[in-house]
C-alpha cells in the first residue's frame with residue numbers, strides 16, 4: 001500500500017474516532033437524565049396510586065391507574081435501553097471502529113461505495129450515511145463471501161449485483177492503525193495466521209473479522225428449520241454457532257430476544273468458556289443449559305438420575321463387571337431408532353389397553369381407585385387421542401374431587417379441626433380469605449392478579465348470597481377452607497397428571513419378551529434382553545434411572561401426557577451434537593415445537609455409545625424435520641491446532657477424517673517413553689514447567705477417567721506442581737493455568753498445550769476408546785506431548801512414525 005493511501009486511511013480513522021467521541025459526549029447527559037427519570041418513577045410508583053379494593057369498580061379504577069403509571073415507566077425504560085445500547089456500541093467501536101472494507105459498485109450505477117465493516121453500525125449525524133456497517137448487514141456478507149470481482153448479495157428487496165473493486169483488512173488496536181492488508185482471497189490468511197498464532201484464552205473469542213466463507217453460509221442461513229454442521233475438530237463449529245446467534249439476533253431484533261435461544265452445552269465448563277462471545281458482540285447472552293439439567297428439571301425429584309459422565313465412566317472402567325455387556329447393549333438399544341419406534345407403537349397400544357393409573361388417596365383412604373380410572377379412561381371414545389383422553393380423565397377427576405370435598409366437609413375430622421381453631425386462627429383464616437384481594441406480587445403480574453382477585457370477589461358475593469347468616473357463613477367458609485387446604489396437594493397432583501403411573505407404564509415395557517413384542521410390534525430384540533429387563537425394573541423399583549432410560553422415560557410420558565412444551569424458545573443450538581441420541585432429538589423436537597435447530601458435531605469425536613452420525617445421508621437427524629427443511633454443511637478446515645498436530649490426530653481416525661490443516665506450523669507431537677509412573681509424573685512435571693517458561697498460559701494434563709485425573713493430580717502435586725487444578729464434572733468455571741481433566745470433560749474447549757497423561761495400550765486400546773483419545777489430542781493448539789510406561793496405544797503404534805518425535809527417556 002502506498003504512503004498516500006496509508007495516510008488517507010489513518011486520517012479517516014481519526015475522523016471516525018472524533019465523531020464517535022463527539023456522539024458519546026452528547027449521549028452521556030441524555031443517558032444520565034433518562035436514568036434518573038426511570039429511578040424517580042420507580043421510587044414514586046406507589047405514591048402516585050391509591051390502592052382501593054373495596055368494590056369491583058374501585059378495584060378496576062386502581063388497576064387502570066397502575067397500568068398507566070406502568071406504561072410511562074416502560075416507555076422511559078425503553079428509551080433508556082436504546083440509548084444505553086447506542087452508548088455501549090460506540091464504546092465498543094472506539095478502540096477498533098472497523099476491521100474490513102470493500103469498495104462496491106452496483107451494476108447500472110456510477111456510484112462506488114466504500115463499505116467499512118465493524119462490530120456494529122455507526123451512522124452519520126443526519127442518519128443518512130453509514131460510516132461503519134455492522135458485520136451482519138446484508139452488504140457486509142460480500143466481505144466474507146467474495147474476492148474482488150463480480151459479486152452479489154441478498155438484500156431484503158432482492159439480490160443486488162455489482163463489482164467489488166477493493167477488499168481491505170485492518171488491524172486497529174487502541175484506536176491506532178497497525179496493519180492494513182489488501183487481499184484478493186476471501187479473508188486473507190495473513191490476518192488469520194496472526195489470530196490463530198496467539199495463546200489459548202479462557203474465553204472463546206468472537207471470530208467476526210476472519211469468518212470464512214463456509215462459516216458465513218452457516219451463520220446467515222435463515223431459512224432451514226434444521227441446520228446440521230458436521231465439522232472436524234477445531235473447524236470452528238462452535239465459533240460459527242455463536243456468530244450465528246449474534247446474526248439472527250441482529251436480523252430479527254424486532255421480534256427475537258436472546259432468551260429465546262437455548263444453547264445445549266456438553267458440560268458446565270463449556271458454558272463458562274463461551275459465555276463472553278455474545279456480550280463481546282454487543283448482544284445479550286442466550287440461555288445455556290446441559291441436557292442433563294433439562295432432564296433433572298422435568299424429572300424433578302422423583303428419581304435419582306445417573307448423569308452422562310457417570311455413564312461414560314461406567315463404560316470406560318467396568319469392563320470386567322458382571323452385566324457389563326448387557327448394559328452396553330441396553331445403552332445402544334435405548335438410544336436407537338428401533339426403540340423410538342417401539343415406544344411410539346407402545347403409545348398406540350396404550351390407546352386400546354394397558355394404561356396404568358395411580359389411585360387417588362387421602363391419608364389412608366383410597367378416594368378414587370386405579371380401576372375406576374381405567375374404566376373411565378377406556379370408556380371415552382377410542383378415536384380421541386391418547387393425550388386428550390388423559391385431559392378428559394383429569395377433568396373428570398377434578399370434578400370427582402370437588403364432589404368428594406363437598407361431602408368431606410361434614411366429616412368428623414373437619415369438626416375436630418374446627419374445635420381446635422383458636423381466635424387467632426379464625427382471624428388468620430379470615431385474612432387468608434381476603435388475601436387474594438390484595439396486590440402482593442410485582443406490578444408486572446398485575447393483570448393476572450386482577451383477574452384472579454376479581455374472580456374470588458365474585459365467588460365471595462355468590463357465596464354471601466347463599467349464606468343464611470354471618471356465623472353460619474363463617475363456619476361454612478372455615479369448613480370449606482379446612483378441606484380445601486388438606487385436599488390441595490391432591491388437587492395439585494391431579495393437575496400435574498400424577499394419576500398417570502408413568503413409572504409403571506415404563507416398567508411394563510420391560511416385563512418380558514413376548515409382552516414387549518405384543519405391545520410394541522417389534523420383531524427384533526436386542527442382545528441380553530432378559531438381563532436388560534431385570535436391571536431396568538430393579539432400578540425403577542428403587543426410584544432410580546440410568547442415563548439411557550431418562551429420555552425414553554420422559555418421551556413416553558410426553559407421548560401419553562403431552563403437556564411439556566415450551567413455545568417461547570425459537571432456536572436451539574446443540575453443540576457436540578454427535579453425542580445425542582435420536583431419542584434426545586425427538587424429545588427436544590417435541591419439547592420445543594416452535595424452535596429451529598442448529599446442530600454442530602463431529603462424528604470423529606463421538607465418545608458416547610448412543611452417538612448419532614450427523615453427516616450420514618441416512619442420518620436420523622435429517623429425517624427429524626425432513627430433507628426439505630434441513631440444510632447440512634461440512635467444515636473441513638481445522639483452525640485450532642498446528643499443521644503437525646492436525647496431521648498426527650488425523651492419523652488416529654481409521655479413515656483419516658475429512659480435515660485440512662490450516663497453514664500454521666509448530667513442533668511435531670512429542671511421545672515420551674518412561675519406565676514407571678514415578679518417572680512419568682517427574683517428567684510431566686518438568687515438561688509443565690518448561691512449557692510455562694515458554695509462555696504457554698493454558699496447559700492441560702488429560703487423563704482418561706475421573707479416577708485417573710485424581711491420581712494424576714495427586715501425583716503431580718506431590719512432584720511440586722503447585723498451581724495445578726483438578727477439573728471434575730462439578731467444575732463450572734473455565735480458567736487459565738495448569739489443570740488436570742478427564743478427556744470427556746475437555747470436549748469443546750482448547751488449550752495451548754496438552755499432555756496426555758497415559759497414552760499406553762493399557763489406557764486406550766478398545767475401538768470404543770479411539771474417539772475419546774482423538775478428542776483428547778485435538779484439544780491442543782500449539783503443543784501435544786504423550787507419555788506411556790508400557791506399550792503405546794495401538795492407535796499410535798499403527799501410525800507413520802514421521803508424524804511424531806520420539807523421545808526415549810530413562
Ligand SMILES: Nc1ncnc2c1ncn2[C@@H]1O[C@H](COP(=O)(O)OP(=O)(O)OP(=O)(O)O)[C@@H](O)[C@H]1O
Nearest residue numbers: 207210211212233234235236237238239639640748
Ligand atoms: N474463522 C475463524 N477465524 C479465526 N479463528 C477461528 C475461525 N474459526 C475457528 N477459529 C478458531 O479455531 C478454534 C477452534 O474453533 P471452535 O472451537 O469453534 O471449533 P469446533 O469445530 O467447535 O471444535 P471442536 O469440535 O474440536 O470442539 C478456536 O480457537 C477458534 O477461535
